Amino acid sequence: MEPAAAGAVEPWSPEPDGTPPGQPEAGSRSDHPEVSYVLRVNGVDRPVAGAWIGESLLYVLRERLGLAGAKDGCAQGECGACSVQVDGRLVAACLVPAATAAGSEIRTVEGLGADGAPSDVQRALAATPVQCGFCLPGIAMTVHDLLEGNHAPTELETRQALCGNLCRCTGYRGVLDAVRTVVDERAAAAARAAAEAERDGGPGSRIPHQAGPPAGGTL
């Protein structure tokens, strides 16, 4: 084979023993302690046995637990494609050693919906025109995280929340519109629920009307 030109990127190939790049070689495992632990992912305990202690949460989710929703875009915390929540906090799974997440509640994009149906955020994002869609799982995690702490973000707040998610082929207009759609739908649903509770004699309707002070005097 011709040697690669200076600066050229060599095609990926496994190590001679089949070990993927970035993983300890089979012969050096004694230098890289293996551990077993349990990750709680989307409400389910998932045992991980005999894992190299340095494996990232992203690697373990994808390669050991079969949860491929979080994407491996850069493996260095810059693209947001691997975003997950750990104990309610949005993190780049590629930067978190998986063993340190044992005992935490991990939520991935697979856990955003309920009863097999996608969440409202996922539906809204799926309705936007996209090209490759590689960034969308990470964006869905970010939008959920945003709306959990801010029920009605401004466009600027949404843009700021998305600043860690790189989309290199479609752009962000559709995502911003999707967030607006979700916010409006949730507000409309809440208003409908309040109106129905009022009509059905809910707690709000039982609060007696308090008369105001008479004209020209106080009660």
Ligand code: FES
């Ligand atoms: S793969 Fe983790 S931030 Fe890019």
Ligand code: FES
């Ligand atoms: S749609 Fe391709 S990276 Fe966002």
